Amino acid sequence: MAACSTAEANNEPDRNIPTYEIRDINSNVVHVGSIARLWRERLNRKYFSFDERDIDTSTEEDAAFGEEMGISAETMDEIKMICSLDTLKCHSEEETPDLELIPDDTSLACLKKRKKRLDYREETLIIDRICRNETYANEIHSLGVGKTPTHLEDQVEEGEIVLTMNILYPVISHQYKESKPLQMIQVLGSQKLTQLRDALCCVSDLQISGEFSNTPDLAVEHVSKDHFKSAFFYFEGVIYNDMRYPECKDLSKTILEWVESRERGYDRFQTAKMEDTTFNDLHIKIGYPYLYCHQGDCEHVVVITDIRIIHQDDCLDKTVYPLLRKKHWILSRKCAVCQMYIARWVTNDDCFAPADPCFFCDLCFRMLHYDSDGNKLGEFLAYPYVDPGIFN
């Protein structure tokens, strides 16, 4: 597909139309809000409006088409019949083919490949069980599909922009740093950046800091999220700080000073407030990695994978957005003793534990390390543990 048309005297290519900067990798810088405007200028409103599902307007539409083209009613009927969906049916009325079976005499390459794969699986399959990852994915998918709002004012506007973004694992995580995204979220163009920030779930937000071997009952007080409320987004040379609470600090100061200290090859970064910016105001490259930083040093790479106009099959309830579309299933760490409950404590230098560090559920932890009066037995350091699988 041609990336840009030859500039003609009476038709300059609009600079806001996104094109590839690097083919198949990312686009040039676009203003999110103008994408909606550009599409609205070009399209008939009916192409993206939300229909009443139970009203069938096809007869009126066909009649309008016939009038526009200047064809008679009989010709119109003929066209309708020729182009009807029945022409796509490959089996006669009596046959109801099993959708799961592939016929042996197929000529399609895809079916041959699929058949080979299915036959192979039949031979080698030992346990026939539904893939848990898929069940999980389906559950999440059903959260958002086709939801209509209870109140009309909660309905998304026609022509609203939907951004889809991948949030990757924190950079400090060893395993999935680059391959699997932690989650895929959809936001509306009219939503503020702070709404996205609140919807992002990272386990580092829930960490409880401090050593609690002497006072195990005081552990469940405040999580990191309450202590350290600052966060920022970085998009295309602008750092958006979360300044909603008085405790929030401007985390970007250090970075700005660093950029300005010498000739680093970057333009000066600017700052803005997260709570005052909506997604429609942003200038970004699609498919290009950006940053979300919270808790001072927990950094996530954010990639905006898609921007489009909302469709009537999407979730139409504004209150549900930012909507989680996909999440990586993380295996929870179980207690070393009972292997049943999820670990809530981790110990170091523990004389009772077989390994360092060692994970325990609450019950086993107390039974092993404290007597019936609550006195500490032996030497150890205990920290509350929040399992990354807590969001499953």
Add this chain to the structure above:
Amino acid sequence: MNVCYTDTLKTDCEDLLTRFQVTDSVRYEDFSALWREMKFSTIFHGKMGDVEKRNFSREALSTACHYFFPPYSFQIRVGALYLLYGLYNTQLCQPKEAIRLALKDWEEVEAFQQDVINAQHFDAAYILRKMFLTKVFHFTAMPHLLFYRIKQKMPHQEICEEFRDRTAKVNTLITTDALEEITNVHEHYQKMKCAISSDKTQPDKALSLIKQDLVSDLRNFALDFHEWQENRKRKLKHALKKEAHGMEEEKKEEEDGGGEGSSQVNESSVRAQMLEKIKSKSYGHVTEAPKSRRHRQVELESSGSGSDQGKVEKGGGKRRRLAEKGKKALKKYEVKHEVAMETDPQRLSMPMIAEEVDSDTKEVIPPPKRRRKR
């Protein structure tokens, strides 16, 4: 677990489109007959999990969409439209996976729709309109989802050469290199003739069997054709713009009706530049027409040299000719047998290189009179 269907999807789509190409028709009836013959809707059958089903539908639609845009020929693009219609409606996911349409491709879709309407292919126009109204499309910023996968090489769908639009083929045939080679051969031939003639400076009269100005003629034809193409593209774009501003009626009459295959951005501009380069070398002179043709001198009228008058005349003549031909070619929907003429853009409106058509346009070299002595 994840089976890759990219290559098999490409094979199947191209198989169906090749069969459609052979029918030489743009009728949906013919397409749907092929669809049923191949039992194409079974492509979605087979035991698959929901996630796999959705990924497969998405890939199938994306593969088919590739054939819907230039540089493919008009017939292939209509076939791709029908294919998208079929795949969208026979997929098994609920809710259905949509077809992605990017901002930068909208112009081409709009031009295609205009072509189809102008040529009165009612079935294609109906299907396209129906697809818009049943919200088959997702209107996106970019054609594919972008994940910044630099490490993974995304398979780039290659262009199928058999489906390429023929209007671009003239430019690929007559290139700088080809013309240079022909010149060399020509000169060599001249030298050979001189060598065996009695007079060493020029070949014998008896040996003049070919046209002397072969190369410059070829170049002129290629440049003419390219210019004509550019003109039509410009006119069509102009017509679309005017329509958008509401001056529908006037423009439709003025511009030609047989607009298939004209609205595409092709690499002909690059070729034109190469041809300009040749011109600037040694073919700037005009060969004098032989005595019998003195009343029709050759005129150099490509951009950069020659009179503007010649250009304007030619343009006007061509436009008139095209309008006449376009109107003749517009057939009613019921008459199906004229399909071959409708769909062949070259036959429809390619300027005829023959004397008898118009007398007020530029010189067109008549077919050479060959004197063969065996």
